[in-house]
Amino acid sequence: MTGGKGIKSLGPYDSTHERILETALGLFSTKGYQGASTREIAQEAGIAEVTLFRHFPSKEKLLQEILSRFSVLPALKAYIPAALELPYEEALVSLADHLLDTLVQIKDWVRIMQAEVQRSPEKLLTVFHGFIDDLFETYASFFRELQQRGTLGDFDPEYAARAFHGIVFCYFSIEELLHRKRYKANDRGEAIRQFMRIFALGTVSRTAAEA
Amino acid sequence: MTGGKGIKSLGPYDSTHERILETALGLFSTKGYQGASTREIAQEAGIAEVTLFRHFPSKEKLLQEILSRFSVLPALKAYIPAALELPYEEALVSLADHLLDTLVQIKDWVRIMQAEVQRSPEKLLTVFHGFIDDLFETYASFFRELQQRGTLGDFDPEYAARAFHGIVFCYFSIEELLHRKRYKANDRGEAIRQFMRIFALGTVSRTAAEA
DNA sequence: TGCCGGTGTAAGTAAGCGCTTACATCGTTT
DNA sequence: AAACGATGTAAGCGCTTACTTACACCGGCA
Incomplete structure (x- = not known):
């Protein structure tokens, strides 16, 4: 027995x-x-x-x-075409929402990466760099497309992608990784809307903004 | 001997x-x-x-x-008054530059905090939360003052502070903590300028932007 | 029926850990 | 000269670690 x-x-x-x-x-x-x-x-x-x-x-x-068994990026990428058809600020909000959902979903993975990446330079760093590069390129392509359509100003889309990611990731990090919930209000939607309003105003083309 | x-x-x-x-x-x-x-x-x-x-x-x-022996925030706070007298976008760039310098200076401290904060909930979390709250409030007060002067739009200054911090911190994290240098070019100044241009456009008052 | 792959229990290995004890040495102070 | 305080060397304590070995069991399959 x-x-x-x-x-x-x-x-x-x-x-x-x-x-x-x-x-x-x-x-x-x-x-x-x-x-x-x-x-x-x-x-x-x-x-x-x-x-x-x-x-x-x-x-x-x-x-x-x-x-090495997480691959959530395809889902994020697949959503870009749909976002391209939304009004710009609305698209940003829904992209940020998707990103935040994904990050929460792989929270443990991110935590391990952040904590362990120093200790095990080669293996983890390669995986993490691949993830980040891919993520940035995904968002950069979104901005690039909208620039070609004339919706956005003439900023560098890769820096914009990094700024977008930075805003969302730091929000995620503080709320979810550092347990700093309810910093102001427990309203995640409100935070995203405020962030994306600033970001949208900073990236739309001047002519579109004045309309 | x-x-x-x-x-x-x-x-x-x-x-x-x-x-x-x-x-x-x-x-x-x-x-x-x-x-x-x-x-x-x-x-x-x-x-x-x-x-x-x-x-x-x-x-x-x-x-x-x-x-518990790092206290770099006073230096950051002390710079706010000087920044208030600069043209807005220039002020943002120099604030971001100062923040980045500070983060690089306490890089090891930040790394330990990030890695160890999960393991030792109370002590470290308290110190780190204090640091972050203080930092956010510092930048929020900067935006609040400029809003009262009419330079900026009517966004929530605390969310703006978080967005500002997120952009700069994630840049720092990827370049310095994850050793992802030279992502595009080894020009830190260029990155800051690009970031702050977007952020400035997103936060100035409409009337000031059209001038 | 008999084998085989996956699992369990039990015991143990060598190494490393945080931390302590006992005692010698050296420079400074009294 | 003597005492003191900070440091060194040497040894080791009790414990945990990652990992191993040997053997028993049990279900499914030939």
Whole structure:
């Protein structure tokens, strides 16, 4: 009566594998990579520690597998065409809303990246840089298209993308990562609207603004 | 020939104390709190490990002393009056420049805060929240004053402060913390100018913008 | 039926950790 | 000259860590 508990085997990526990954994601994000022990991960996942090492050759490989399995950017990219057809400020608000949703969704991933990127220079940095570059390029293409349509001024679309991202990301970081909720009011929609109003006024073409 | 090396005693905060603090600051920021051992800190500081524990009762207290000894905000605040007398966009650029200088100066401190804030909820979070709130309020007061002078539109100055900070901080974070230098060009001044141009256009009063 | 893959328990390894103790040394102060 | 305070060396304590080995079990499949 000491053996397995009847969990079905479903191939290499069965539920045990997944359970370990998800549990480790949560623990790494709250306690840090060094702060979460393999004993603790196994215990919280409801498995034996030795089982963890049968699925992952080392703790480090477990971390790497966790950090390389998120790909939320395609969904963000796919939304750009729809946003292009909205009125400009409305488009900005909905893009910011989508970005914020996505960031909240991958909150643990972001937290680990931010905390661990110093320690493990090559692997994590490459993944994170790829994510950021891709994100910036996505938003830059949005601004570039609107510039060609004459809606926007003649700023550099890549810097605009960075500014847009900076505003939204820092809001996310302070509210979600640093637990600084309700800084002014618990109204996320209001914050986004205020931010995007400033950003929209700063980027529309002068002639469009005067209309 | 095994004893002290002739370092002068200068009171409770002598050079040994400082050396430990500075070395630990650097190591905590690159390897994380858990990743940097007291042995390693002592070795890099050129002292015996036991000396470290004579200066600091525990590793945790060492971290706390490191994180509570920075106070760069007064300098940032003191610059606001001068900025108020500059043309608006020029003022924004110089404020952003000052903020960026300050962030670079306390880079290690910020890195530790970002990485460790999850693990040690109360102490660090309190210090960091105080820092951020104070920073936001400083910039909000700048916008509030210019609104009263009629230079700016009628946006909420606190959200504007957050947007301003977000743009600058994310630029700093990506360039300095994530080592993503030369994203487009190695010209920090150009980036700030582009950012502040957008921000200025987004916040000036309509009548002032049309002039 | 018998094997096999995945899991469990139990025990243990070598290394590193934060931190302590005991004692020697050296410069300064009294 | 003697005491003192800050530092050094050396050893080690108790504990945790990532990771391993050996063996038992159990369900599904040939």
